[in-house]
Amino acid sequence: MSEGGSSLKEQFLIEGRDLVESAGECLLRLEKEPDDSALVASLFRAVHTLKGNSGLFPVPPLTRVVHAAEDVLDEVRAGNLTLDSEMADVLLDALDQVSAWLDAFDRLDHLPDEADEVASGLAARLAVFRFDADAPPEPGDSGPDLAADWLDGLPAGDLAAAETALRTGGPVVLIDYTPDSGCFFRGEDPLRFMLTLPGRVWLAVTATQPLLPGPDFDPYQAALRFRAISTASLSEVQTHLAYVAAQVAIGAQTPPPAAPSTADPVLRALLEATAEALACPGPAEAFAGRMASTATVLSALLPQAGLGAEAAVMAARDQALAAGQATALQDLLAAALAPKPAPVAASPAAADPAAAPKAAPRRQGVLKVDQARIDMLMKLAGELIVAKNGLPFLANRAEEVFGSRAMAREIRAQFDVFNRIVDELQTAVMQVRMVPLGSVFDRFRRLVRDLSRQVDKPLVFVVEGEETEADKNIVEDLGEPLIHLIRNAVDHGLETPAERRAAGKPAEGQVRLSARLAEDKVVIEVADDGRGVDVARVRAKAVERGLISADEAAQMPDEAALRLILRAGFSTAETISNLSGRGVGMDVVATMVERSGGTLSLRSQPGRGTTVTITLPLSMTVRRLMMVELDGSQYGVPLEMVLETARIPQDQLHRHLGPPQIVRRDRLIPLCDLRRPLRLAPRPQEPAELSVLIVATAQGEVGLIVDAFRSGTEVIPQPLDGPLAGLACLSGAALLGDGSILMILDLEEVLKCPW
Amino acid sequence: MPLVIDGSLARIEGAARVDEAETLVSFLETTADPVVDLGPTNHLHTAVLQVLMAYRPALATLPEDPVLLALLRPLLGEAGPELNRAA
Amino acid sequence: MKNILLVDDSATVLASMRQVLERGGYAVEACTAPELALTRLNGGYRPDMVITDLNMPGMDGIAFITAARRLPPCRFIPILVLTTESGQVQRDRAKAAGATGWLVKPVAPEKLFDVLRQVLA
Numbered sequence: 015m016s017e018g019g020s021s022l023k024e025q026f027l028i029e030g031r032d033l034v035e036s037a038g039e040c041l042l043r044l045e046k047e048p049d050d051s052a053l054v055a056s057l058f059r060a061v062h063t064l065k066g067n068s069g070l071f072p073v074p075p076l077t078r079v080v081h082a083a084e085d086v087l088d089e090v091r092a093g094n095l096t097l098d099s100e101m102a103d104v105l106l107d108a109l110d111q112v113s114a115w116l117d118a119f120d121r122l123d124h125l126p127d128e129a130d131e132v133a134s135g136l137a138a139r140l141a142v143f144r145f146d147a148d149a150p151p152e153p154g155d156s157g158p159d160l161a162a163d164w165l166d167g168l169p170a171g172d173l174a175a176a177e178t179a180l181r182t183g184g185p186v187v188l189i190d191y192t193p194d195s196g197c198f199f200r201g202e203d204p205l206r207f208m209l210t211l212p213g214r215v216w217l218a219v220t221a222t223q224p225l226l227p228g229p230d231f232d233p234y235q236a237a238l239r240f241r242a243i244s245t246a247s248l249s250e251v252q253t254h255l256a257y258v259a260a261q262v263a264i265g266a267q268t269p270p271p272a273a274p275s276t277a278d279p280v281l282r283a284l285l286e287a288t289a290e291a292l293a294c295p296g297p298a299e300a301f302a303g304r305m306a307s308t309a310t311v312l313s314a315l316l317p318q319a320g321l322g323a324e325a326a327v328m329a330a331r332d333q334a335l336a337a338g339q340a341t342a343l344q345d346l347l348a349a350a351l352a353p354k355p356a357p358v359a360a361s362p363a364a365a366d367p368a369a370a371p372k373a374a375p376r377r378q379g380v381l382k383v384d385q386a387r388i389d390m391l392m393k394l395a396g397e398l399i400v401a402k403n404g405l406p407f408l409a410n411r412a413e414e415v416f417g418s419r420a421m422a423r424e425i426r427a428q429f430d431v432f433n434r435i436v437d438e439l440q441t442a443v444m445q446v447r448m449v450p451l452g453s454v455f456d457r458f459r460r461l462v463r464d465l466s467r468q469v470d471k472p473l474v475f476v477v478e479g480e481e482t483e484a485d486k487n488i489v490e491d492l493g494e495p496l497i498h499l500i501r502n503a504v505d506h507g508l509e510t511p512a513e514r515r516a517a518g519k520p521a522e523g524q525v526r527l528s529a530r531l532a533e534d535k536v537v538i539e540v541a542d543d544g545r546g547v548d549v550a551r552v553r554a555k556a557v558e559r560g561l562i563s564a565d566e567a568a569q570m571p572d573e574a575a576l577r578l579i580l581r582a583g584f585s586t587a588e589t590i591s592n593l594s595g596r597g598v599g600m601d602v603v604a605t606m607v608e609r610s611g612g613t614l615s616l617r618s619q620p621g622r623g624t625t626v627t628i629t630l631p632l633s634m635t636v637r638r639l640m641m642v643e644l645d646g647s648q649y650g651v652p653l654e655m656v657l658e659t660a661r662i663p664q665d666q667l668h669r670h671l672g673p674p675q676i677v678r679r680d681r682l683i684p685l686c687d688l689r690r691p692l693r694l695a696p697r698p699q700e701p702a703e704l705s706v707l708i709v710a711t712a713q714g715e716v717g718l719i720v721d722a723f724r725s726g727t728e729v730i731p732q733p734l735d736g737p738l739a740g741l742a743c744l745s746g747a748a749l750l751g752d753g754s755i756l757m758i759l760d761l762e763e764v765l766k767c768p769w
Numbered sequence: 770m771p772l773v774i775d776g777s778l779a780r781i782e783g784a785a786r787v788d789e790a791e792t793l794v795s796f797l798e799t800t801a802d803p804v805v806d807l808g809p810t811n812h813l814h815t816a817v818l819q820v821l822m823a824y825r826p827a828l829a830t831l832p833e834d835p836v837l838l839a840l841l842r843p844l845l846g847e848a849g850p851e852l853n854r855a856a
Numbered sequence: 857m858k859n860i861l862l863v864d865d866s867a868t869v870l871a872s873m874r875q876v877l878e879r880g881g882y883a884v885e886a887c888t889a890p891e892l893a894l895t896r897l898n899g900g901y902r903p904d905m906v907i908t909d910l911n912m913p914g915m916d917g918i919a920f921i922t923a924a925r926r927l928p929p930c931r932f933i934p935i936l937v938l939t940t941e942s943g944q945v946q947r948d949r950a951k952a953a954g955a956t957g958w959l960v961k962p963v964a965p966e967k968l969f970d971v972l973r974q975v976l977a
């Protein structure tokens with residue numbers, strides 16, 4: 015692989031990971047339905063394709079493992095073996111290893127040093143399953159032996175020429191080729207096969223039946239016979255005619271000479287590989303190491319093959335080290351190998367094996383179209399939306415500045431047309447980016463299986479609505495939060511089988527992962543039928559952690575108390591288990607969901623279980639914002655967080671301790687003057703009526719005091735760069751239709767600042 | 770198209786393809802005193818070779834390509850008066 | 857320039873074959889599914905040769921060859937199938953369905969060009 019090699023590698027890695035994943039899913043399903051032959055077929059196909067692809071790259075141990083897996087699966091496919099959980103375990107181990115190797119190959123361009131050994135181990139474990147029924151011998155390439163009278167029926171002139179060719183002295187191969195009558199319909203051109211025959215010294219063509227011109231003559235019924243003599247080796251001729259072997263009889267007049275020992279294909283392959291490795295440029299600091307290991311390989315190979323002494327190899331190594339060039343070793347290799355080595359990739363580098371994180375969700379190319387192109391399309395559609403939103407500004411100017419109401423009306427009518435088309439365009443582009451949630455759900459089957467075994471809680475994992483589609487980025491961002499939620503459900507949510515029996519529930523717990531569409535949102539639920547959240551304990555813990563006061567805890571309705579577990583640093587589990595441990599709690603999950611523009615809610619019933627609901631926009635590329643004005647600038651607040659806008663007279667504020675509060679629907683809501691966390695200048699004078707934007711946050715409802723409300727809008731957020739990139743309270747910026755810049759607030763972050 | 774038909778002369782330029790066997794047959798069937806020119810030919814698909822072997826048309830010239838020539842001479846060499854005249 | 861139609865559900869195989877073939881001076885059309893390839897062939901695209909995988913989801917290579925051979929312009933086109941080194945049974949089935957020959961995966965460039973010289977006029 016030279017130019018284009020890296021993109022090919024990327025392609026291989028993306029596809030390889032997809033294949034490993036789909037093979038894993040098939041395996042897990044097969045454990046439940048071992049007789050599903052369609053599943054077996056797709057499992058086999060995934061492994062088979064992986065093997066084929068891997069052969070293109072310098073990853074022989076990986077190829078070996080998938081090859082061994084393919085062999086076993088072939089037997090399963092043929093019905094000679096049944097896939098049991100033992101076999102599934104080994105196959106899953108093999109897939110895990112392959113996955114780790116793909117990661118290693120991604121980082122290092124080669125596999126870790128111990129890969130060979132690991133591959134042998136896995137291959138051996140896989141081989142155990144194989145039926146050791148004697149495989150039927152492969153049918154040979156050569157046709158039936160040539161009868162002694164193969165020259166019969168030839169014209170005298172041909173016979174004489176054949177005799178001459180046969181008397182050349184050396185060994186010759188005799189070929190008798192009668193193409194079958196339908197051979198043209200397989201794309202065969204027998205004459206071409208014969209004319210390109212290696213070592214051809216004689217060729218005769220005869221008809222197998224009289225060729226009679228006339229209306230009945232069919233040029234596409236082959237009726238010829240070819241006889242030829244070649245001085246090439248039998249195997250060369252056989253290889254050349256392999257495609258038509260069934261139609262050819264081949265005979266050797268004298269046995270071909272035995273292959274010389276120097277042409278041992280294995281030795282040759284090894285030497286060639288060494289030469290290729292030497293020819294590769296490598297980092298200068300690794301030069302001495304490379305020369306030394308090359309010399310070790312050569313001193314093992316060459317003396318055994320009688321191609322050189324160990325001393326010669328060592329001398330060449332020393333020469334190479336002294337010269338700082340591999341030339342001496344290369345010359346030695348070239349002498350052993352007749353053809354010169356070709357450059358091929360594989361540069362030795364400091365190995366960093368192990369460290370492959372397990373089951374980490376990866377960004378994968380699920381779309382088989384170049385994603386950059388779709389992203390570009392999406393971006394252009396987004397810009398069109400922004401440009402379209404400029405028309406109402408224009409209409410206002412037409413009316414206000416130029417006093418033409420008629421023109422303003424026409425512009426607005428035009429705007430409606432644009433609106434419709436752009437909407438449709440946007441929908442169409444978003445459709446392309448839609449992928450089924452199944453692509454992320456499927457990888458959880460394995461996770462749940464492993465978790466259930468690890469904590470010894472047998473359970474049923476129900477997946478629903480896998481076909482529900484959402485934007486690719488949203489789907490990918492879902493992976494990590496869902497892993498946490500599922501881990502929580504299995505680890506904390508479900509009781510042990512004994513506890514469940516004692517509570518009169520079936521010993522087997524249930525974890526349900528479901529997805530459905532609700533208008534323009536996708537709703538994902540992770541539900542367990544476990545013990546439910548102990549709200550009293552949540553309150554106690556929150557007080558203990560100093561998150562709220564005991565008074566607040568007592569007054570808090572259950573629903574709000576439940577949301578306390580979403581606060582940073584909260585964990586209800588007495589001990590941090592090795593499953594959901596690692597200090598990651600629900601707060602992280604909530605943050606991740608919100609970052610994708612979604613919301614998270616909780617429901618729990620003691621003894622009945624807990625349900626976590628994630629609601630996400632179908633697409634996050636276009637965001638709906640509520641615009642507000644602060645200190646002369648415009649800011650955007652995600653519309654999905656806005657509950658209501660209100661004008662509150664100063665005298666309705668409750669000023670006790672801490673920030674002022676207002677009462678809405680019998681509840682106290684704290685007010686935050688947005689100018690303060692954003693460190694804007696204080697308002698010159700307090701207005702008589704405050705403009706308050708009431709938003710739902712992870713901390714509950716908050717009223718945001720702004721200078722003025724503006725309209726809602728749709729924008730394509732652009733990430734911030736430069737000095738603004740470091741500001742956590744801004745999630746991005748967008749260009750408005752009138753050319754001004756809108757800063758988009760990340761309210762969760764904003765509210766973390768003192769106010 | 771390697772098969773060029775000009776009145777009663779069909780010339781095969783370069784490599785005759787398999788589907789030209791049909792065209793050649795219809796040319797040979799429908800043309801009075803057809804002549805085939807193999808001078809510029811460097812390959813004949815087996816199906817085309819078969820047509821020539823069946824119809825044995827008069828040949829204007831034999832191929833220049835020595836391999837093809839060696840193959841065709843014994844097959845078509847004594848084909849017809851046209852070739853003998855030319856040769 | 858000779859046109860070659862590649863059919864394989866593996867994007868990796870398609871990319872690597874395309875790279876090799878294009879460097880060898882062939883024009884390449886790649887399809888990730890046989891159904892797509894048939895649509896192209898039905899739509900008048902006429903390659904000089906077809907190279908197809910056998911193991912594919914949906915329509916498999918054998919069914920694809922059978923269907924392609926039924927299209928009059930594809931009666932005589934050389935069709936090569938991609939097989940594994942141990943795929944003798946598959947090769948025989950492919951030949952019976954109308955394949956011209958096979959290539960063993962992974963395909964070495966020299967071998968590929970050898971075969972093309974032999975099969976492609």
